[in-house]
Amino acid sequence: MSTSPTYDPATIEPKWQEYWLTNKSFAAVDLDGSREKLYVLDMFPYPSGAGLHVGHPEGYTATDIFCRYKRMKGYNVLHTMGWDAFGLPAEQYAMQTNTHPSVTTQKNVDNFRRQIRAFGFSYDWDREINTTDPGYYKWTQWIFCQLYKKGLAYIDEVAVNWCPALGTVLANEEVINGRSERGDHPVIRKPMKQWMLKITAYAERLLADIDTVDWPEGIKEQQRNWIGKSIGGEVDFAVAGRSETIRVYTTRPDTLFGATYMVLSPEHELVATITTPEQRAAVVAYQEAAAKKSDLDRAEAKDKTGVFTGAYAINPVNGQQIPIWISDYVLISYGTGAIMAVPAHDTRDFAFAQTFGLPIICIMEPDAKAAEAEGVAVADVLAGKACWPGDGAMINSANAEVSLNGLPKAQAIDTIVAWLEKQGIGTKAVNYKLRDWLFSRQRYWGEPFPVAHMEDGSIKLLDEELPVLLPEMEEFAPSGTGESPLANAKDWLDYTDPATGMKGRRETNTMPQWAGSCWYYLRYIDPKNTEAGWESAKEKYWMPVDLYVGGAEHAVLHLLYARFWHKVLFDCGCVSTKEPFQRLVNQGMILGLSYKDARGALVPNDLVEERDGNFVHKDTGETLTEFPAKMSKSLRNVVNPDEIVARYGADAFRLYEMFMGPLTAMKPWQTKGVDGVYRFLHKAWRMIVGQDGELSPEISDAPMTAEQERLLHQTIQKVDEDTNNLSFNTAISQMMIFVNEFSKASQRNRAAIEAFVQLLAPYAPHMGEELWQLLGHGTSLTHEPYPVYDAAKTKASEVEIVVQVLGKPKARLMMPADAGTAAMEAIALADDKVQAALAGKSVVKVITVPGRLVNIVAK
């Protein structure tokens, strides 16, 4: 079969995509014990109406290259694609156009699939999944049932963002300054019954097992911070003249002697009880004001506010009466919702005390050096005029039974906690910032909960009737009551227990989009199983995911939620590994090319034109500078991958995305840069294919020159190692060097060319297959063994050695590659240029690095 004489991606790419699909070239073989398994996972996309952007194929290309490389290395590779297809945009589109979300979703999925296939990615398409498929969400619901049975799913009254004008609940990001993003209507915080998942029960394990996975350090740190473990103590304070006690959580029990007041969260249950009649009006007003504020507003408030309750607590270490205040800087959801305030040693308490003129008593002399480094005057701290949250030596901290004076922080904590425990009024305590997971959404387009609320008030788990299907509906507008549109599905809503005949009402909330993505990596293992989510033997074979590649925007939530579900499934005996994703890599964001003016303001690309090599503002004529910025519609710097593929082909697109820079780095897209890799592909083609479209006559079995052989082995080594390390940009550089050199030669050794085609194939698979076929091979190179290099042949017998005098290069001399220290020194000292540089000096010392350099130290 003859081939096009010039490189024509538009012909060869569809041909090979078709071939791979019909031959199922990338089918993963379950339970194949003859090969080592490798599970490489991409974060699956939400199929939006806008189609793929250039960021999607970045990670997908990286994993594809890695998978193709590993198949040639003999691995049984599981590599899959699917659709995270529940979500808000399809539902909003449905409201506007009355198109059923499933119709929109199907259309978008088809488009995404078409785009992804056009890149030639080596997915096992027989394992494609879709989270909106009842055959899939049956098992999402099944996992919910397991959570429920273990007591990890519960209903709670939670304040949500309720917009009366829109008749719907809004997500946090849809609320701006207490008003709805759309329509600018007021939003209030309204308690509603919501499903919660008890992720906090797994806080400790989620924290501890971070240490067992191979993830970027930054992501691991973000997860640790999110879990936010702190160790401290709880202390009971009696309320003066009453029987109640108030328990506080503190990480600094050592500062107990400095507690001069106490603050309760406005939502604290004891506020109403302890508030005195004189203060009641002010307290209630403050509570009401706090309830109206969103969490964001509360967090953004810079100035401390609060109200005195009129009540006093008794500091257990010294019997002093201290006033009890309420303030929204104390959060009900953390610790006990109450704090002891130590203004001398806590910056927030200090600010509050200063605002309201509360006493500030220093009970720790700052460490002098540390105070100086922080620019804090020790005298100010001692006088209560400055705050010192650091370490130091305790002062003024003794009663008849216990003294902390002179102790450093850590010892003081141990001492006082021991005393509190003996008194029965305190204990060591651990706290986490992590909150339970709000798991309901008031939406239609999500997984229904397999739950009915029965007339006797009980909850019936419908785990015998899975999947609980979404009802067909005509209207997707909100119900108006705060419930999801499902509340309008009258026929669906009523539930009758088939066994007892008791009536009930189905749950109208649906699950959040996170649900389907929490376990999809398990479904790929056994995607067609109707008896179970996955078969245990297959799970044991394929898990864990060996490499997971995706964007850093999922650093916390998706990865933490998935880890949580995985641990629950582990406890159920449904999975065999403690962690789902052994290794994680985040691809860097691809930025668009934009322009900014002198003030630094970004200018949309359609207002920019090039004049005499400069970029100027069309209207003002101001000279602009190039500046990378996030791709956005408003800046008109979005690159459409379809256009790039149409112009250059998928192989060039893949190659460019990998050549731009390191996978993990943020990089600006420059379409001009695609020209470089496109030329490289043309050049590689011409190196192998002659004018007539047949194999170039310059390819023969004639032996390589020594230089060619060395370059071949160096290239195999570098491409092999770099591909294995995901350093694709430098692997491509090396292949360019190979092509530049071999193109010049009139004799091109056939074996060398075949090895090159195999190295190239994971990167430019369509061209790889086409050239492989042209070289006379009947079948796909997918499972051909990867080329092997000979380390001895990567090295030249003579190498150039730099000779430095006092660290400055003075000569470059050829020396035998295996020359020893003495020989190198002798050759260096014999050189004229070196001698000239040494004139008038005496040699003090000679440093030699074999194979690299000689440095002569002289006076």
Added chain:
RNA sequence: GCCCGGGUGGCGGAAUCGGCAGACGCAGCAGACUUAAAAUCUGCUGACCGAAAGGUCGUACGGGUUCAAGUCCCGUCCCGGGUACCA
């Protein structure tokens, strides 16, 4: 504020067990081929001084360690991401 990344030519980037800074590519300049253009091929391309040979400077900035620093240490500045009253 705190945590995590990162600052290298006109641009993307390469080189980190300390050992020739700028591989490879883009853009630019010059030349070959061509009636011409495109494509392709060849050469040059960090800055400064110099006719040249050559020299000086140079990896955000200021110090330090070392025969030798983009790389290690101390301090500062800037950019990006995350997070935010978590007691």
